[in-house]
Amino acid sequence: MDFPRRFRWTCGWNACCAATTGRVTGGICAVCNRAQSNTSARSRATRNNTCFITSGRRTAVLRRVMSQTVVLTRIGFPPTHCMSCQVEILFTPAEFRELPAAKLTGTTCVVFDVLRATSTFITALANGAHAIIPVATIAEALAAKQIFPDALLAGERNGLRIGASQSGGVEFDLGNSPREFLPARVAGRTIISTTTNGTRALRACAAAGRVLAGSWLNLAATCDYVIQRNIQRLLLVCAGTGEDLALEDAFAAGNFCDLLATHPRFEFSDSARVGLKLFHAASADLTTEVKSAANARRLLANAALRDDLEFCLGVNRFPIIAGMDASGKITRLSE
Structure with missing residues (x-):
C-alpha cells in the first residue's frame, strides 16, 4: 500500500x-x-x-x-501498519443531523459539548460514575428511568436543571453543572442525562464504529487514544447551541487537530483546517476568546453557574477516555 x-x-x-x-x-x-x-x-x-x-x-x-x-x-508514533486518517469537523447541528443516514462504519466520532455536557460526563466518570445514558428528550429520560429505577436523572433546558413543571411532575436529581457531579453523589451510579445539544450529538453518532466524548478536561488522553489506533476516518463533532455553531466547541475541535498535526498520518479536510486556524488565532489568549462566546457569556451572567466556565477550561484535568458502547451507554475506557 x-x-x-x-x-x-x-x-x-x-x-x-x-x-x-x-x-x-x-x-x-x-x-x-x-x-x-x-x-x-x-x-x-x-x-x-x-x-x-x-x-x-x-x-x-x-x-x-x-x-x-x-x-x-x-515513543508515541503510529504503528507501522497504520493507514492515513482523514480528519473532518462538523461545526453545526445541521451537519450532525445527517449522520444517522451516513455510512459511518470504520469512522470514529469525537463529540465536543465543552459548555457543558461532555465536560460534565467526563467529570462524572472521573468521580466514579458507572455509566452515562445520553437521551435526546425529557420523555426518553423518564422512560429510561423506568428501565433503570436506581439511576439518577440529570439534565438541563436553557442551561438550568429540569424541574417538575417541565417533566410532568418529576424533579431531576442533577442539572448539567460538572461541579454537581461529586464523588459522594455519583460514585457507582448510572446517570440518565438529557441536554439541549450534547446528548443529541452523541445519539446522532451512534452508528459510528467508535464514539468518544471529548472536552478540554480530557483532551490529551482522548487524542492519544485516537493516535494509537488504526483509524481511517475521524469526525470531530461540535454539538453547537440550538441550531448554531458554538465557538467554544470549534476551538476545542481545532485544539484537537493541533495535537494531531504532529503525526503525519492525519490528513485534514478543509473543515479541519478551518478549525485549526480558529484555534491558532485564539490560542494566544484562549480563555479570553472562550469567554467571548455566547454560551460562556450566559454562564458568566448567572452567579450560580459562573464557576462552571473556569472548571470546563481545566485542560487535561482528567486523563480519562470516555466512549459510548453499542447500547448507548458512555463508560470510562481503559487506556
Whole structure:
C-alpha cells in the first residue's frame, strides 16, 4: 500500500521491500513501485531508501530499519501498519443531523459539548460514575428511568436543571453543572442525562464504529487514544447551541487537530483546517476568546453557574477516555 509521502518516514514500508528477496526487477521495486535509476549498491540505506539493496544485505538492513521503526512506535508514533486518517469537523447541528443516514462504519466520532455536557460526563466518570445514558428528550429520560429505577436523572433546558413543571411532575436529581457531579453523589451510579445539544450529538453518532466524548478536561488522553489506533476516518463533532455553531466547541475541535498535526498520518479536510486556524488565532489568549462566546457569556451572567466556565477550561484535568458502547451507554475506557 502506498502511503502519503509525509508518512513514509515513520511507516517503514520500504523495509518490507528490502526483506522481499527476488522481487526487485527491471529497475522497479515490485513491492512499492519505486524506480531505482538513481540508486546503486553503494547508496546509503535509510528508512526511505532500501529498495536497491542486494539480497545479501537485506536481512541486516531490515533488522536495523525495523528496530528504528519500533523505537518510533514506542515513543508515541503510529504503528507501522497504520493507514492515513482523514480528519473532518462538523461545526453545526445541521451537519450532525445527517449522520444517522451516513455510512459511518470504520469512522470514529469525537463529540465536543465543552459548555457543558461532555465536560460534565467526563467529570462524572472521573468521580466514579458507572455509566452515562445520553437521551435526546425529557420523555426518553423518564422512560429510561423506568428501565433503570436506581439511576439518577440529570439534565438541563436553557442551561438550568429540569424541574417538575417541565417533566410532568418529576424533579431531576442533577442539572448539567460538572461541579454537581461529586464523588459522594455519583460514585457507582448510572446517570440518565438529557441536554439541549450534547446528548443529541452523541445519539446522532451512534452508528459510528467508535464514539468518544471529548472536552478540554480530557483532551490529551482522548487524542492519544485516537493516535494509537488504526483509524481511517475521524469526525470531530461540535454539538453547537440550538441550531448554531458554538465557538467554544470549534476551538476545542481545532485544539484537537493541533495535537494531531504532529503525526503525519492525519490528513485534514478543509473543515479541519478551518478549525485549526480558529484555534491558532485564539490560542494566544484562549480563555479570553472562550469567554467571548455566547454560551460562556450566559454562564458568566448567572452567579450560580459562573464557576462552571473556569472548571470546563481545566485542560487535561482528567486523563480519562470516555466512549459510548453499542447500547448507548458512555463508560470510562481503559487506556
